[in-house]
Amino acid sequence: xxxxxxxxxxxxxxxxxxxxxxxxxxxxxxxxxxxxxxxxxxxxxxxxxxxxxxxxxxxxxxxxxxxxxxxxxxxxxxxxxxxxxxxxxxxxxxxxxxxxxxxxxxxxxxxxxxxxxxxxxxxxxxxxxxxxxxxxxxxxxxxxxxxxxxxxxxxxxxxxxxxxxxxxxxxxxxxxxxxxxxxxxxxxxxxxxxxxxxxxxxxxxxxxxxxxxxxxxxxxxxxxxxxxxxxxxxxxxxxxxxxxxxxxxxxxxxxxxxxxxxxxxxxxxxxxxxxxxxxxxxxxxxxxxxxxxxxxxxxxxxxxxxxxxxxxxxxxxxxxxxxxxxxxxxxxxxxxxxxxxxxxxxxxxxxxxxxxxxxxxxxxxxxxxxxxxxxxxxxxxxxxxxxxxxxxxxxxxxxxxxxxxxxxxxxxxxxxxxxxxxxxxxxxxxxxxxxxxxxxxxxxxxxxxxxxxxxxxxxxxxxxxxxxxxxxxxxxxxxxxxxxxxxxxxxxxxxxxxxxxxxxx
Numbered sequence: 001x002x003x004x005x006x007x008x009x010x011x012x013x014x015x016x017x018x019x020x021x022x023x024x025x026x027x028x029x030x031x032x033x034x035x036x037x038x039x040x041x042x043x044x045x046x047x048x049x050x051x052x053x054x055x056x057x058x059x060x061x062x063x064x065x066x067x068x069x070x071x072x073x074x075x076x077x078x079x080x081x082x083x084x085x086x087x088x089x090x091x092x093x094x095x096x097x098x099x100x101x102x103x104x105x106x107x108x109x110x111x112x113x114x115x116x117x118x119x120x121x122x123x124x125x126x127x128x129x130x131x132x133x134x135x136x137x138x139x140x141x142x143x144x145x146x147x148x149x150x151x152x153x154x155x156x157x158x159x160x161x162x163x164x165x166x167x168x169x170x171x172x173x174x175x176x177x178x179x180x181x182x183x184x185x186x187x188x189x190x191x192x193x194x195x196x197x198x199x200x201x202x203x204x205x206x207x208x209x210x211x212x213x214x215x216x217x218x219x220x221x222x223x224x225x226x227x228x229x230x231x232x233x234x235x236x237x238x239x240x241x242x243x244x245x246x247x248x249x250x251x252x253x254x255x256x257x258x259x260x261x262x263x264x265x266x267x268x269x270x271x272x273x274x275x276x277x278x279x280x281x282x283x284x285x286x287x288x289x290x291x292x293x294x295x296x297x298x299x300x301x302x303x304x305x306x307x308x309x310x311x312x313x314x315x316x317x318x319x320x321x322x323x324x325x326x327x328x329x330x331x332x333x334x335x336x337x338x339x340x341x342x343x344x345x346x347x348x349x350x351x352x353x354x355x356x357x358x359x360x361x362x363x364x365x366x367x368x369x370x371x372x373x374x375x376x377x378x379x380x381x382x383x384x385x386x387x388x389x390x391x392x393x394x395x396x397x398x399x400x401x402x403x404x405x406x407x408x409x410x411x412x413x414x415x416x417x418x419x420x421x422x423x424x425x426x427x428x429x430x431x432x433x434x435x436x437x438x439x440x441x442x443x444x445x446x447x448x449x450x451x452x453x454x455x456x457x458x459x460x461x462x463x464x465x466x467x468x469x470x471x472x473x474x475x476x477x478x479x480x481x482x483x484x485x486x487x488x489x490x491x492x493x494x495x496x497x498x499x500x501x502x503x504x505x
Contacts, residue, residue: 030225171382322482349366434457
C-alpha cells in the first residue's frame with residue numbers, strides 16, 4: 001500500500017505500508033484521555049444539582065430528580081445532530097479539535113450563569129424556566145466535547161496493544177478525579193456549614209471555579225495531544241467520504257458490534273449514575289454517621305485503586321483483547337458488589353470511625369472488608385466501565401470493514417444517545433427510592449434517622465443497580481462479534497480498502 005508518511009516514523013508501524021498499523025506516543029494517549037476527565041469534572045459538578053434545585057429553585061425531591069432525567073434525555077437528543085456534524089467536518093483544524101474547544105467554552109459559560117444568577121431572580125416559575133433554558137445550552141456544550149472522546153479513538157491509534165491504554169489512563173484519571181473531588185467537595189461543604197453546607201451559594205461558587213479552571217486546563221492538554229493525528233490520513237479509509245442519513249440507518253440496523261456495546265454500556269451507566277453524590281452522602285454522613293468519613297476512607301483507597309485499575313486494564317485488555325477484558329471485569333465486579341451489599345445490610349457502618357467529628361478510621365472488621373473489596377471493585381470496574389470507550393473505535397473500524405463508511409461521530413453519538421436515554425432514569429430512581437424511604441423534601445444527611453428501609457434503599461442504589469448492569473454486560477458480550485482475532489482480520493482488510501481508496505483518489 002504505497003503511502004506518504006506525513007509524520008515522524010514513531011507514529012507508524014515499521015510495516016505500515018502493508019499492515020496499516022499506526023500508533024501514537026503513549027503520553028499523547030494519556031493527554032487525550034484528559035478530554036474525558038474535563039467533561040467528567042462537569043458531570044461531577046452537576047451531580048450536586050439537586051441540592052441547588054431544592055435550596056434555591058424551589059422544587060421538591062421528585063421534581064428535582066425528574067428535572068435531571070429530562071435534561072439527560074435532552075442531552076441524548078442532541079447527540080445524533082452533533083455526531084452528524086463531526087462526521088461532516090474535515091476542516092483546517094481537523095475533525096475533532098473544534099468540538100473540544102467550543103464545547104468546553106459553552107460548558108463554562110452556561111454553568112456559570114446557571115449557578116450564579118438563578119437564585120437572584122424573583123422566587124417562582126421564572127427561576128425554574130431560567131435554569132432550564134441555560135441547562136439546555138449547557139448540554140449542547142457537554143455533547144460537543146463528549147462526542148470527541150469516542151469519535152477520535154479510531155484516528156489516535158489502531159494498534160490493538162495501544163487502544164486499551166486509553167482505558168488504563170482514563171480509569172486512573174477518573175478514579176483520582178472522583179476520589180479526590182469527593183474529599184475536596186466534602187471539605188468545601190463543611191467550610192460553609194454555617195450558611196447551609198451543600199445548599200449555599202458560596203459552596204456552588206467555589207465548586208464551579210475549581211471545575212471550570214481544571215476542565216479548561218485538561219481540554220488544552222487534550223487538544224495538544226491529539227493534534228498530529230487529527231487529520232484525514234487517519235480517518236477510516238484515508239480520504240473523506242460523503243455520509244448521508246441512509247448510511248446512518250444502515251449502520252444502526254446491521255452493525256451488531258455497536259448494538260451490543262450500547263446495551264452493555266448503557267445498563268452499566270444506569271447503575272453507576274444511580275449512585276449519585278446524594279447516595280454517597282446518605283451512606284457515610286447518614287448511615288455511618290460522619291460527614292468527614294467518606295473523605296477519610298477514600299484517602300486510603302485511592303492509591304491502591306489507581307494502581308490496580310491501571311495494571312488490570314493494561315495487562316488483561318492488551319493480552320486477551322477488549323471483549324474478554326469486559327467479561328472478566330464484569331464477573332469480578334458482580335462478586336465484589338454482592339459482598340459489599342451484604343456488608344452494608346448486615347454489618348454496622350458506624351464502626352468505621354472512632355470519632356464522627358473528625359472521621360478518624362477505626363480498623364475493625366467492617367472497615368477492613370469494605371476497603372479491600374472497594375479496591376478490588378475499582379480494578380474490575382476500571383475494565384468494564386472504561387474499556388467501552390476504546391471499544392467504540394473497534395466498532396468504527398468494523399463499520400469501515402463492513403460497509404466502507406467511516407462514521408466515528410455516529411459511533412460515538414449512538415453510544416451516547418442510548419446510554420443517556422437509559423441512564424437518564426437514574427437520578428429519578430434515586431429520588432423515588434429516597435421518597436419511598438420517607439425523604440420527600442431533602443436528601444438523607446447527618447442526624448437523620450436510619451431506618452431499615454433507608455439502609456436497603458441506599459444499598460440498592462449503591463450496589464444493586466450496577467450489579468444488574470454487569471450481568472447485562474455478560475449477556476451482551478455473548479453476541480459481540482469483535483474478538484481479538486476478529487480485529488486482526490479487520491485491520492488487514494482495512495489496509496486493502498485504504499489502498500483501493502488511495503488508488504481511486
